[in-house]
Amino acid sequence: MPSLRAWLMMALIRATGMKDKARDTAKFPDRVRMIQARGPAPPGKAREKRLLITRESFGGYGVFTVAPRDGASRHHILYLHGGAYVFDLLDVHWRAVEELVRRTGATVTIPLYPLAPRHCWKDALGMVQPLHAALAARHGAENLIVAGDSAGGGMTLALAQLIRDAGERLPAGLVMFSPWLDVASDDPRLMALAARDPMLAPPAAQMAGRWYARDLPLDDPRVSPLYGSLEGLPPMILFTGTRDMLNADAHRLRDKAAAEAADLRFREYEDMFHVWVCLPIPEARQALAEAATFIIGGRS
DSSP states (O other), rough: OOHHHHHHHHHHHHHHHHHHHHTTTTHHHHHHHHHHHHHHOOOOOOOOEEEEEEEEEETEEEEEEEEEETTTOOOOEEEEEOOTTTTTTHHHHHHHHHHHHHHOOOOEEEEEEOOTTTHHHHHHHHHHHHHHHHHHHOOOOOEEEEEEEEEHHHHHHHHHHHHHHTTTTOOEEEEESSSOOOTTTHHHHHHHHHHTTOOOOOHHHHHHHHHHHHSTTTTOOTTOGGOOOTTTTOOOOEETTTTTTTTTHHHHHHHHHHHHHHEEEEEEEEEOTTTGGGGHHHHHHHHHHHHHHHHTTTOO
């Protein structure tokens, strides 16, 4: 049963009208332009006191590097933030990253990858794939984990498939929080789950998915990695909640992994909503603790 804090958070999310905005495709393009104009959320002065945070450039785009002040472990995380491929890094992403740093001692690289609709999959993956290669060369692929939430969770899997197909060194593992695995967002079970989801609705997701795919069919693995092969990928862990409409696609990936004998650990949280791991609730701490164990070596 969800904690009281989780129920209160769901009520707060509903009160913001986020779901109504996700249904309104007429206003969605203007909303995207307005939010993109703000740019990525800064870490904040308090967080900068607790962590070592630098911002550099890679391939013409910004990259944050986050490390513990008391010395980093050998682990490195490439963290791909969510936001339907159209929204930038948010403060809630910083919350999850800080908790992962605290629990693992890892250094985390957060790319500010190019966003749709101005950009598409080719630009985003064209930035993060070379970044992964650079991090693997610097830190060792055996010490590198790729993680992400929502759209970033989908990109995590798509990136791993591209790395495998290119014959490059794969990361040690993949961590996916509430991943968006099929940008079509029209699976019948997803449509049924949408009624229980306090945050997401198919219309805005479908619009953002078409923007991101642009010239590709929506079932191309580069934008919908659910349709790509899982053969040869490193160990994976996926976190999903039953009040998230994307839970439907998480189950499809679980079935696919079983059919292909892929190493996927499936963590389903009853009544949890989309990207609950980024919010200040007990269930987030539990999931991030599980993810940290996986990251620091619990993959055998």
